[in-house]
Amino acid sequence: DNVNRHLSMAREWHPHDYVPWDEGRNFAELGGVDYDPEQSKLSEVAKAAMITNLLTEDNLPSYHREIAENFSQDGAWGTWVGRWTAEENRHGIVMRDYLVVTRGVDPVALEQARMIHMTNGFASPAGSQTGLLHSVAYVTFQELATRVSHRNTGKVCDDPIADRMLQRIAADENLHMMFYRNISAAALDIAPDQT
Ligand SMILES: [Fe+2]
Ligand SMILES: [Fe+2]
Structure with missing residues (x-):
């Protein structure tokens, strides 16, 4: 029911529609100019929030592992895990495109941080294979936290294009939260003590 509900409510959108491509230009490797902090229109707070949220989205393989191991690949759960992973990947794609095209943050530092973050990965503090209900x-x-965080980051960017992009992502996160909230509610009905 919840997978079907999600699929009927999710709206198709395309990352390229949210990026101001005409603000872009080549970097030095292709005869252009490399990043300089002067080029960024983002405040220090906006930069920190963007980087943190993007690195979290980039860490998707770790999160995919957590839910693939603790949910199931069968039936509706398998459909959900695949669909959720594909939607989350879209968030990282659009945020990186925006930041590189607008020169919002240092692309070299961003890539170095991504390498470190993804290499380390995420491990649940409770340990792997903690089971369905914990996950x-x-x-x-x-998902609620990411909704709030993307929404607040959009406001602090002080750029209508960034705000529109992050509102779009936050709407996805809200649907993810509703899916899991409904599963949590069902778990409280079916196995209240365990839940
Ligand atoms: Fe996301
Ligand atoms: Fe999400």
Whole structure:
């Protein structure tokens, strides 16, 4: 029911529609100019928030592992894990395109941070294979947290294009939260003590 509900509510959108490509230009490797902090229109707070949120989206393989191991690849769960992973990947794609095209942050530092972050990966503090209910509880809060964080980052960027992009991402995160919230509610009905 919840996979079908999600698929009926999710709206198709395309990362390229949210990026101001005409602000872009080549970097030195292709005869242009490399990044200089002067080029960024983002405040220090906006930069920090963008980088943090993007690195979190980049860490998708770790999160995919967590839910693929603790949910299931079968039936509706398998459909959900694949669909959720594809939607989350879109968030990292559009945010990186925006930041590189607008020169919002240092692309070299961003790539170095991505390499470190993804190489280390994410491990649940409770350990791997913690089971369905622990993972569902975690992601219910985590999806809400990302919704709030993307929304607030959009405001602090002080750029209508960034705000529009991050509102679009936040709408996805809200649907993810609703999916997991419904599963959490069902778990409280079916197995209240365990939940
Ligand atoms: Fe996301
Ligand atoms: Fe999400």
